[in-house]
Amino acid sequence: MATRLQFENNCDIGVFSKLTNAYCLVAIGGSENFYSAFETELADAIPIVKTSIDGTRIIGRLCAGNKNGLLVPHTTNDQELQHLRNSLPDSVVVQRIEERLSALGNCIACNDHVALAHTDLDKETEEIIADVLGVEVFRQTIAGNILVGSYCALSNHGGIVHPHTSVEDLDELSTLLQVPLVAGTVNRGCEVIGAGMTVNDWTAFCGTDTTATELSVMDSIFKLREARPTSIVEEMRKSLIDTYA
Amino acid sequence: MSFVLPHSHRPKSNKSCSKLLLAVIGKRFQMSRRPSGRRLSKPQPLAFSPFMRFAFASSTAKRKLPHPQDCQCSEEITFDEKLPNLSKKAKKEELSDSSDEEDSQGEDVQADFEFFDPKAKDFNGVKILLQHYLDDKEWDLTSFVDLILEQTTVGTVVKVADDEDESVFAVVTALNLGRYKDNKCFRQLKEFLVKICSEKSVASELQMLLEKKARDVGLLVSQRVMNLPPQLLPPLYDGTFDEVSWATEDEPTEELRKSFRFKTYLIVTKIYKLKNPKQRKPRRGEEEIEETVFLKPEDELFLELSSWSFTYPMRSQLVTSQEMKNYQLMGLVMAVEAKRIPEFRQMLNSLIDE
Numbered sequence: 001m002a003t004r005l006q007f008e009n010n011c012d013i014g015v016f017s018k019l020t021n022a023y024c025l026v027a028i029g030g031s032e033n034f035y036s037a038f039e040t041e042l043a044d045a046i047p048i049v050k051t052s053i054d055g056t057r058i059i060g061r062l063c064a065g066n067k068n069g070l071l072v073p074h075t076t077n078d079q080e081l082q083h084l085r086n087s088l089p090d091s092v093v094v095q096r097i098e099e100r101l102s103a104l105g106n107c108i109a110c111n112d113h114v115a116l117a118h119t120d121l122d123k124e125t126e127e128i129i130a131d132v133l134g135v136e137v138f139r140q141t142i143a144g145n146i147l148v149g150s151y152c153a154l155s156n157h158g159g160i161v162h163p164h165t166s167v168e169d170l171d172e173l174s175t176l177l178q179v180p181l182v183a184g185t186v187n188r189g190c191e192v193i194g195a196g197m198t199v200n201d202w203t204a205f206c207g208t209d210t211t212a213t214e215l216s217v218m219d220s221i222f223k224l225r226e227a228r229p230t231s232i233v234e235e236m237r238k239s240l241i242d243t244y245a
Numbered sequence: 246m247s248f249v250l251p252h253s254h255r256p257k258s259n260k261s262c263s264k265l266l267l268a269v270i271g272k273r274f275q276m277s278r279r280p281s282g283r284r285l286s287k288p289q290p291l292a293f294s295p296f297m298r299f300a301f302a303s304s305t306a307k308r309k310l311p312h313p314q315d316c317q318c319s320e321e322i323t324f325d326e327k328l329p330n331l332s333k334k335a336k337k338e339e340l341s342d343s344s345d346e347e348d349s350q351g352e353d354v355q356a357d358f359e360f361f362d363p364k365a366k367d368f369n370g371v372k373i374l375l376q377h378y379l380d381d382k383e384w385d386l387t388s389f390v391d392l393i394l395e396q397t398t399v400g401t402v403v404k405v406a407d408d409e410d411e412s413v414f415a416v417v418t419a420l421n422l423g424r425y426k427d428n429k430c431f432r433q434l435k436e437f438l439v440k441i442c443s444e445k446s447v448a449s450e451l452q453m454l455l456e457k458k459a460r461d462v463g464l465l466v467s468q469r470v471m472n473l474p475p476q477l478l479p480p481l482y483d484g485t486f487d488e489v490s491w492a493t494e495d496e497p498t499e500e501l502r503k504s505f506r507f508k509t510y511l512i513v514t515k516i517y518k519l520k521n522p523k524q525r526k527p528r529r530g531e532e533e534i535e536e537t538v539f540l541k542p543e544d545e546l547f548l549e550l551s552s553w554s555f556t557y558p559m560r561s562q563l564v565t566s567q568e569m570k571n572y573q574l575m576g577l578v579m580a581v582e583a584k585r586i587p588e589f590r591q592m593l594n595s596l597i598d599e
Contacts, residue, residue, distance in 0.1 A: 006383065008381055008383065009376060009381075009382075009383055009384070009386050010376065031383065033383075187369070188368055188369065189366070189368065189369060190369055208387065209368075209372075209387055
């Protein structure tokens with residue numbers, strides 16, 4: 001079941017946090033309600049790390065990662081990088097990359113197996129993504145938007161994309177990503193799904209403005225109702241090519 | 246809030262000094278008669294946000310005002326002879342200043358702004374504008390925005406013509422404190438105002454307005470993006486106050502009609518105050534340092550006409566430029582008597598005409 005919360009009156013949870021199957025990053029400066037919501041859901045399963053990137057709180061949009069690794073932009077301080085390396089599990093490789101497009105969270109959408117990348121990313125960056133995150137990288141657009149990380153929320157079970165994505169695009173993306181996709185919104189009609197919510201295999205967080213309909217779409221596409229942390233280990237990845245119109 | 250979304254519905258810029266702003270905007274928004282057939286071709290930079298996209302489109306600046314039908318009023322509006330015939334949905338006002346447009350590096354911003362009644366789909370845009378209405382207090386902003394959008398009789402939302410994203414650039418409305426006093430968001434608003442009021446002399450007046458006299462008090466909510474051209478302000482405010490007076494006649498029930506007979510307007514806004522006023526003496530040749538910088542020019546007029554006001558330090562900071570480093574963001578709360586509004590309208594018109 002997805003959790004609804006706010007960061008200082010702001011419903012864009014995907015901006016101030018980054019959730020993966022192995023760790024969770026949250027921005028500094030939020031109220032205690034914000035952290036306790038994460039802790040309630042995730043406490044024993046994965047570490048929750050408070051951090052900033054380049055002194056800012058918009059960490060969700062600046063970094064991209066999955067259970068294998070975390071990519072941070074070149075603007076990250078040395079102290080922040082060290083803090084991340086110390087706090088995250090050893091299995092997670094933290095890599096700072098030199099890339100002109102520094103808002104990696106907006107440019108890259110990934111789960112543990114595949115990643116969608118901004119069409120203008122450097123070749124070296126694409127290789128680093130494939131290497132560090134252990135994914136297959138596809139340069140794609142979503143509903144004509146090149147900022148794939150902003151307009152899509154992706155987990156190993158499914159994904160939500162920009163509401164104006166055509167059925168053909170949905171089919172194509174679904175085939176590439178090998179997960180079911182649905183075109184939807186979050187936070188009461190907001191199209192920037194990647195910024196509005198964050199998700200992993202067993203839980204999701206979205207803003208308090210999210211309607212019940214949006215919440216039920218999330219629960220169904222990300223298969224959150226029955227999921228528990230151990231499900232990731234036990235369940236086989238399904239190669240369904242399934243689309244929800 | 247200083248976060249940046251890729252396709253931001255919040256096209257704020259860094260300029261916050263209102264005097265500089267007026268000078269720059271005055272230059273940029275030179276109205277000129279569009280020569281037929283000629284389109285200025287400017288290099289189109291990569292622009293993601295809707296604001297930046299329209300900023301590089303070329304057309305003369307026009308203002309369209311809502312048709313009386315939309316305002317749910319039965320009065321005829323008279324305009325001066327510059328206007329062409331009424332169309333179904335909007336009126337066009339062609340402003341024909343014949344001064345030349347200075348094309349500084351092709352950065353002229355030309356735009357068509359339209360005024361609309363608030364609609365439910367404006368929710369996200371209006372919410373973003375009101376994010377810092379009560380500083381960083383966590384309150385029921387969602388319901389507050391819902392109330393604004395439900396009140397279609399009084400309230401205006403400013404958007405850009407032909408913008409497929411329909412981003413909201415400004416919102417102005419007046420909400421009766423007594424009518425909505427049972428809503429949680431209004432209770433939180435009152436709590437906040439009472440808490441931050443540090444001046445004892447004003448605190449009792451504030452309390453009275455919030456409790457006893459609430460039925461006659463209108464909360465004037467006016468928020469917009471920073472670089473919005475000031476030429477929009479007179480019609481925007483004129484429209485709002487006109488809507489209030491039409492509502493006193495046109496609302497279906499007597500109670501609603503009474504609720505718009507405001508005696509006082511309560512305004513919550515932001516200003517910049519010099520951090521150390523005594524230390525800044527203007528040297529020879531340097532511009533005089535202003536003690537207070539008004540982000541919105543009409544705030545200066547309201548303050549002049551207000552019955553009382555107080556400021557409070559704000560914890561959240563807006564994105565500022567180098568010249569604002571000596572200033573601190575302060576919240577300003579003031580009460581303006583309704584009978585002084587015609588004076589305000591006159592002053593605003595003459596201020597903008599300068």
